[in-house]
Amino acid sequence: MRGYSHLDVLFNNLPYVAMVLLGSAIFVLGFDASPWAWPAAVAYLASGVAGAVWVMVFICPSCAYYATRSCPCGYGVISARLVRRGRRECFSEKFRRHIPVIVPVWLIPVAAGAVALVRHGFSWPLAGLVAAFSIDAFVVLPLVSRRHGCAGCPQKESCPWMGLGKVESVSCGKGSAPAGGLDLASSADRAAPGLAGGAGRAFSAHKTPPLAS
Numbered sequence: 001m002r003g004y005s006h007l008d009v010l011f012n013n014l015p016y017v018a019m020v021l022l023g024s025a026i027f028v029l030g031f032d033a034s035p036w037a038w039p040a041a042v043a044y045l046a047s048g049v050a051g052a053v054w055v056m057v058f059i060c061p062s063c064a065y066y067a068t069r070s071c072p073c074g075y076g077v078i079s080a081r082l083v084r085r086g087r088r089e090c091f092s093e094k095f096r097r098h099i100p101v102i103v104p105v106w107l108i109p110v111a112a113g114a115v116a117l118v119r120h121g122f123s124w125p126l127a128g129l130v131a132a133f134s135i136d137a138f139v140v141l142p143l144v145s146r147r148h149g150c151a152g153c154p155q156k157e158s159c160p161w162m163g164l165g166k167v168e169s170v171s172c173g174k175g176s177a178p179a180g181g182l183d184l185a186s187s188a189d190r191a192a193p194g195l196a197g198g199a200g201r202a203f204s205a206h207k208t209p210p211l212a213s
């Protein structure tokens with residue numbers, strides 16, 4: 001497995017960071033006459049951070065890169081400090097189940113920008129911001145993820161993101177293997193069993209923050 005330097009990790013995180021900042025700017029620019037513009041921007045920013053943490057807690061523990069420097073965006077190392085290792089054979093199921101939770105981070109700014117353009121009149125700066133967000137979120141980020149992170153992944157054949165489609169029929173309800181840490185992953189599985197399914201697979205044709213890169 002390749003190990004990534006801090007500089008690589010920084011580079012691989014840039015598209016997601018840019019996406020969250022551009023998304024926040026859409027709220028500020030699109031609703032600048034509203035007192036809710038800044039609170040909405042801050043809430044979106046917080047959801048971007050929460051989305052990254054969600055991946056670290058619920059997907060990374062089952063990834064081959066958990067606790068290694070081979071995770072291109074560094075989440076695997078942080079994940080190991082938060083939760084116990086999960087079952088590798090459950091990666092595909094975890095991915096499908098938890099990706100839909102963070103999908104709104106990609107969609108909400110586009111919807112908010114469209115609403116602002118319709119309600120407050122067309123504006124080139126806002127339209128440019130929405131275009132920049134969309135290119136980053138739906139083109140650059142998936143590209144960086146696939147080219148730099150996923151290409152050498154030892155479990156890409158079972159990864160919905162890579163679309164190679166081999167899905168194991170494994171019962172993963174219990175999530176993490178027993179050890180001395182906090183079993184947040186399996187708790188969430190019990191709490192949110194309905195998140196898996198078509199939406200996750202459809203969206204995984206794009207990206208997850210180098211998230212599940």
Ligand code: SF4
Binds near residue numbers: 060064072
């Ligand atoms: S490669 Fe993706 S799923 Fe694996 S540890 Fe890194 S961020 Fe998590």
